[in-house]
Amino acid sequence: MEKSLDQVFKLTQYSHGAGCGCKIAPKVLDEILSSNIARPDNDKLIVGNDSKDDAAVYNLGNGTALISTTDFFMPIVDDPYEFGRIASANAISDVYAMGGKPILAIAILGWPINILPPAIAQKVIEGSRSICMEAGIPLAGGHSIDSPEPIFGLAVNGLVPVENIKQNNLAREGDILFLTKPLGVGILTTAEKKGLLKEDHKGVAARQMMQLNKVGEALGKTKGVHAMTDVTGFGLLGHLVEMAEGSGVTAIINFENIPLITPELVSYLDQKCVPGGTHRNWDSYGEKIGDITEYQKMILADPQTSGGLLIAVDVNAVEEVKNILQQNELEKFITPVGKMIALQQKAVWIHT
Numbered sequence: 001m002e003k004s005l006d007q008v009f010k011l012t013q014y015s016h017g018a019g020c021g022c023k024i025a026p027k028v029l030d031e032i033l034s035s036n037i038a039r040p041d042n043d044k045l046i047v048g049n050d051s052k053d054d055a056a057v058y059n060l061g062n063g064t065a066l067i068s069t070t071d072f073f074m075p076i077v078d079d080p081y082e083f084g085r086i087a088s089a090n091a092i093s094d095v096y097a098m099g100g101k102p103i104l105a106i107a108i109l110g111w112p113i114n115i116l117p118p119a120i121a122q123k124v125i126e127g128s129r130s131i132c133m134e135a136g137i138p139l140a141g142g143h144s145i146d147s148p149e150p151i152f153g154l155a156v157n158g159l160v161p162v163e164n165i166k167q168n169n170l171a172r173e174g175d176i177l178f179l180t181k182p183l184g185v186g187i188l189t190t191a192e193k194k195g196l197l198k199e200d201h202k203g204v205a206a207r208q209m210m211q212l213n214k215v216g217e218a219l220g221k222t223k224g225v226h227a228m229t230d231v232t233g234f235g236l237l238g239h240l241v242e243m244a245e246g247s248g249v250t251a252i253i254n255f256e257n258i259p260l261i262t263p264e265l266v267s268y269l270d271q272k273c274v275p276g277g278t279h280r281n282w283d284s285y286g287e288k289i290g291d292i293t294e295y296q297k298m299i300l301a302d303p304q305t306s307g308g309l310l311i312a313v314d315v316n317a318v319e320e321v322k323n324i325l326q327q328n329e330l331e332k333f334i335t336p337v338g339k340m341i342a343l344q345q346k347a348v349w350i351h352t
Contacts, residue, residue, distance in 0.1 A: 010078040011075035011077070011078045011079075011080060011083055011116075011120070011150060012075050012076070012077065012078050012193060013078075015074035015075055015149040015150060015151075043059075044058055044059040044060075044061065045057075045058055045059075046058065046059050046065055046162070046165060047098075047165070047167060051167065051168070051169055051246060052168065052169075052242050052246065053098070053167055053168050053169070053229070054069065054093075054094040054097040054098055054168065054229055054230060055067045055068060055069035055094045055095060055097070055098050055158075056068045056069065057098060057160070057165055059162060063161060063162055063163075064159055064160070064161055064162065065100075065159070065160050065161075065162050065165060066157060066158075066159060067094075067095050067098050067100045067156075067157065067158035067159065067160055068155075068156075068157050068158075069091065069094035069095060069155070069156050069158075070091065070108065070153065070154065070155040070156070071087075071090055071091035071094060071153050071154065071156075072087065072091070072108045072110075072151055072152060072153020072154070073087060073090075073151065073152075073153060073305070074149055074150060074151055075150055075152075076189055076209070076305050077189070077206050079206075080120045080121070080123035080124045080127065081123045081124070081126060081127040081130075082127060082206050082210065083124055083127060083150075083152060084123065084124035084125060084126065084127025084128040084129075084130075084131070084152060085127040085128065085130060085131045085210045086127075086206065086209040086210055086305060086306055087124075087128065087152045087153050087154070088105070088127070088128040088131040088132060088153075088154050089131050089209065089210050089211065089212050089213075089306045090153075090209070090232065090305055090306035091105070091153050091154035091155075091156050092105065092131070092132075092135050092137075092154065092156050092212060092213075093212070093213045093216075093230045093232075093306060093307075093309075094156065094230065095156055095157075095158035095216075096212070096213040096214060096215070096216025096217060096230070096309070097166070097168075097213065097216055097228055097229050097230040097309060098158070098160060098165060098166055098167075098216075098220070098228075099160055099164045099165055099166035099216060099217065099219060099220020099221070099225075099228065100158035100159060100160035100164075100165075100216075100217065100220060101158055101159055101160065101217050102135050102136075102137045102156055102157070102158040103137055103157055103158055103159055104137055104138060104140055104156070104157045105128075105132050105135075105137055105138070105139050105140065105154045105155070105156045105157075106139075106140060106141050106142050106143070106154065106155040106156075107125065107128060107139060107141070107142025107143070107144075107152070107153075107154060108142060108143060108151070108152065108153045108154060108155060109121060109124070109125070109142060109143070109144040109145075109151070109152055110144070110145050110146075110147030110149070110150065110151035110152070111144065111145075111146065111147060111150055111151075112146070112147060112148055112149060112150060113146045114146075116150060121150075124150075124152050125139075128152070128154065131210065131212070134212055135212055135214070137156075139154075160220060164220040164221055165220070166216075166219065166220055166225060166227065166228040167227060167228075168227055168228065168229035168239075168242060168243050168246060169227065169242075169243065169246025169247050170226050170227045170246075170247060170312075171226050171227035171243055171244070171247035171249055171312035171340050172226050172247070172249065172312070172314070172340065173249050173340055173341060173342050174314075174315055174339070174340065174341075175226055175227070175249075175312040175313055175314060175315070175339065175340040176312070176313045176314075176315055176318050176336045176338075176339050177240075177251065177253075177310065177311065177312055177313075177336055177337050177338040177339055177340070178309075178310075178311045178313060178321060178325070178333060178334075178336055178337065179231065179236070179258070179259065179308050179309070179310055179311075179333060179337045180213065180215060180308035180309045180311070180325065180330055180333045181208060181211070181231070181259070181304075181307050181308025181309075181333075182208070182258075182259035182260050182261040182308075183231075183235075183236060183258060183259065183260060183261065183299055183300070183302055183304065183307075184205075184260050184261035184262065184265045184299065184302060185205045185208065185209060185261060185302070185303075185304050185305055185306075185307065186235075186275040186277060186278065186302040186303045186304065186305075187261075187265055187268050187269065187273050187274065187275070187298070187299075187302055188201060188204060188205040188261060188262070188265075188268070188273075189205050189275070189305075190268075190273040190274065190275045191268045191271070191273040192205075194271075194273060196268065196271050196273060198264070201262060201264070204261060204262065205261065208261060208306075209305050209306040210306070211306070213230060213308065213309050214328065215309065215324065215325065215328040215330060216228065216230075216309055218324050218327075218328065219309070219311060219321065219324060222317060222320060222321060222324065223314075223317070224313055224314035224316060224317020224318075224320060224321065225311055225312070225313055225314075225317065225321065226312050226313065226314060227243055227247060227311075227312040228309055228310065228311050228312070229242070229243060229309070229310050230307055230308065230309050230310070231304050231307035231308055231309075231310050232303070232304055232305065232306070232307050233277060233281075233303045233304070233305070234281055234284075234285075234303070235277075235278065235281045235300060235301040235302050235303055235304065236253075236258075236300050236301075236302075236304070236307075236310070237281070237282075237285065237289060237300045237301050237348060238281050238284070238285055238301070239310055240253070240310065240338075240347075240348050241285050241288050241289075241347045241348055243310065243312065244340070244347045244348060245288075245347050247312075247340070248343055249340045249341065249342065249343055250340070250341050250342065250343055250344040250346065250347060250348070250349065251338055251339075251340055251341075251347065251348045251349070252338050252339055252340075252341055252348075252349045252350075252351055253300070253337060253338040253348060253349070253350050253351065254336070254337060254338050254351050255296055255300075255350055255351065255352050256352060257335050257336065257337045257338075258299065258300070258337055259332065259333060259337075260299070265299065266295065269295065269298050274298055274302075275302065275303055277302075277303035278297075278298060278301045278302050278303060281301040281303060282297060282301045285347075288346060288347040288348065289346060289347070289348050289349075289350070290346040290348065290349035290350060291349075291350065292350050293352075296350055296352075300350075308333070312340060318336075322334040338351075
């Protein structure tokens with residue numbers, strides 16, 4: 001039986017990284033972005049590069065703000081259609097993480113034309129179109145280059161009422177923390193690369209990564225949501241450190257409440273299915289974390305691709321947020337995963 005192009009060309013074999021695990025580590029990124037050049041004054045730029053947030057936000061002056069973001073990476077799955085869907089869901093997530101509504105996407109494609117057939121790239125684009133349709137936005141164009149490795153992502157614009165903007169650095173002492181997707185994507189995809197993934201776990205990570213974080217738009221309308229971000233390549237710990245430090249508070253994680261993509265993650269960790277991004281993450285922010293076991297570290301620093309929303313909620317708005325999660329078929333995630341407390345020596349503490 002003749003093999004299809006998808007079976008002949010395994011996308012993950014043509015790139016050195018995978019998904020959001022390709023992200024440059026936080027400490028290195030800080031060095032890259034450091035500059036002595038003064039930023040021009042612009043009172044309409046509500047959120048810029050200085051706050052480590054998910055997207056830039058620009059006040060249009062009519063009560064509405066423009067959200068602008070871009071995200072791209074190398075294949076985390078072999079199926080090109082799924083790669084397009086995952087990369088697109090991940091990019092669109094940044095708009096939802098700001099509490100906004102996506103309106104337009106532009107494709108970013110790098111393709112090794114002499115190595116991978118254009119027909120495979122076409123499937124990547126088709127996957128992207130399908131996710132854009134789910135989000136209710138057009139894939140309106142894009143830019144492509146001949147590159148050594150396959151790369152795909154989107155530049156996405158969105159709109160949000162200025163009063164509904166959700167930043168990642170406005171959490172407050174006493175806020176309750178929620179997480180809308182389980183952790184462990186990096187571990188499962190690493191297990192698959194090593195040929196160790198169990199048959200009943202095949203497709204589990206991909207299906208989760210293709211889920212849109214649409215609930216972010218509804219959460220944007222909730223006054224009691226003080227801060228929000230999506231969990232991607234820096235792992236839950238990395239994004240929580242950004243939220244805690246930016247907000248001037250400390251986070252406590254209730255580890256037993258952390259949702260896991262499968263309870264069998266420990267067996268994969270025993271088989272050394274740990275992405276390289278996990279170690280890079282820990283090297284970047286490990287000194288900011290309180291006492292932690294090796295198992296907890298491998299879970300909480302695991303790089304996520306198209307991960308869930310991390311939400312800091314006023315205690316008086318907890319029931320409202322739980323109702324929103326339930327209305328969006330996210331009732332599995334109504335158990336808080338932690339809380340914010342007064343600033344302490346460490347940015348994050350772990351309770352077991």
